Amino acid sequence: MSKDIKIKKGLNINLVGAAEHTTSKAVLSNIYAYNLEDFHGITPKMMLKEGEEIKAGEPLFYNKSNEAMKFVSPVSGELVEIFRGARRRILTLKILADKEQEFLVNKKVDLEKADGEELRELLLESGCWPFIKQRPYDRVANPDVVPKSIFISGVATAPLAADVEYVLSGKENELQAAITALSKMTPGKVHISVKDKANSVFSNVEGAVLHKVSGPHPAGLVGTQINKIDPINKGETVWTVAPQDLIIIGEFLLTGKFNAERTIALAGSAVKTPKYYTTKIGTEISTFLYASGVNLKKFRLINGDVLTGSRVKPDGYLGFYNSTVTAIPEGDDYEFFGWNKPVFNKISPTRALTFSWMQPNKKYDLDTNTNGEHRAFVVTGQYEKVFPLDIYPLQLLKACMVKDIDEMEQLGLYEVAPEDFSLTEFICISKQPHQQIIREGLDLLYEEIG
Structure with a gap:
């Protein structure tokens, strides 16, 4: 039975430079x-x-x-x-x-007759397994552990993220093949979240439960959906798969070829013509960045979205899990009395000298300036306003910082990944690295218990 998810806590970060719904083929990388x-x-x-x-x-x-x-x-x-x-x-x-690509062709599998163990071995051998990640610990799934359920988020609410429906259009056969295979590897259900009040490429998929999601970011994060649909308790495991990775898995199951092709969104206010490009995992970013053009001398290139991505140079390479590349202005300047004057051109969850709450649909041209320095945690109550999970974010962060394993377990660390704290990091007036803190906490928990 489907369960609709309506998120009220959160914050939409509307930025200038969303990718237009046009797709070009990127230049082949050397x-x-x-x-x-x-x-x-x-x-x-x-x-x-x-x-x-x-x-x-x-x-x-x-x-x-x-x-x-x-x-x-x-x-x-x-x-x-x-x-x-x-x-x-x-x-x-x-x-x-090579100039002419040569593929290793694996045996095809009869999806109707194959069982979960056979499919598990095939995905491990084929190189498709790394696309399957697990909670807890947010790492490549352990194939020896059977998950209680599998989650796929078909909703992208992160700033300038690739439109899931657009990039998956026309790939229904591959999606169905991947979901059929995944459904045989869990005794539970495959949960797929889609936008509320919109037709979806997942609408006619068999073997999965569809959930309609509405609300601000982080409604589209798979961690939010797990928390609302099937929360993780100690000793339980859930698998997650990104939508575009389903295409690679499905195409392999149908053809026997590992095709690393991916449609990525090149976005951000530093890009002249933001759009989509068809390329391959691991390609040089410069092969499509300069095709769209850059309109700033000083900009920051991000492998991923602006909240969870990592900094990369134009001669860097597209990440294994990334479907977005973002270019925004470099914020290496300082505002005179920026802390003590009304702010009209920035996003803030507070109403103290800020006015973004009056124009919720306005798009902003933000740079990388953190607008402050690293300092001790200040208890403001702001994290809870943008954090929809049934978890105390500040207390969990502090438990991770002091390496209190008992507290980390009781406060719900098994259920989260670093990306779930990207929004609290964005609004943090103390400029604490929330995602890094959570990652270090997860690693400690894995070493001691996992």
Whole structure:
């Protein structure tokens, strides 16, 4: 039975520079790269050496703690660099792509006859498994643990995020194949959230429960939907999959090929013509950034959305899980008496000398200025106004900072991921790194209990 979700607590951050609903094909990149930081908690063991040839979909490395979990190349070509850091830890893998792409073709599977165990082994071998993440701990799912349910968010409420319905249009067959496979790997249900009062590409999907979601950000975050539909208790596991990753999984199940193609939204006020580009995971961002043009000399490029993404240079590479690249002005200047004058051009959840609450639909051209310095936590009660989960955000953050495991468990750390605290970090007058604090807390909990 579906359960509609209406979120009242939250904050929509309306920014200038949303991607227009037009799609172009990005220039083919010479080099494709994987940043191993995208696979949090994974210790890679290489299956190839520098200089060796590889096909698209052929394994590059496997997970040291689970050798069945393979990570495959997005393109065919030559592995030209294995960049290592301290203690020879692998940080980046770079592949020089062939002009003509060659795919590793795996066996096709009969989705109607295949059982969950067979599909699990196939996804692990094919390189599709890393698209499945788990709560708790927000990392690549442990294939040895059966989830009580699986969640997919078909709603994007983050600032300038890619329109889910637009990028999935015409991919109904791939979506159905992926959802059919996922439904066989859980005794529970596959939950899909869609926009309220709108037709969706998921409307006719079989094997899943649809939930209509309405309200401000973070209504579109999968953590919010889990909290409202099927909360996680200690000892339970839930899997999550991003909408575009379903396409890659579904296409693999239908064709036997790992196609790392992705439609990304290039957005932000620093971009001349924000739009969508069809490209591949790991591509050089410059291959589509300069095609749209940049209208500022000083701008910050973000691999992801402005709340949860990471800083990257134009010659950097598209992240494994990212479907948005954002460019906004660099905020390296200071306002004279900025703390003591009325503010009309910024977003704020308070009404103290700010007026954004009077124009909820106004779009803002914000830069990266934090408008303050790092300082001790100040109890203001503002976090609770934008945090819709049934969790005390300030208390949980403090429990993580002091590494109180009992408090972290009791306050609901099993249920959250760093992205769930992106909005509280945005409005934090103390400029505390909420997402980093939660990540460190999750890692500690995993080391001690997981």
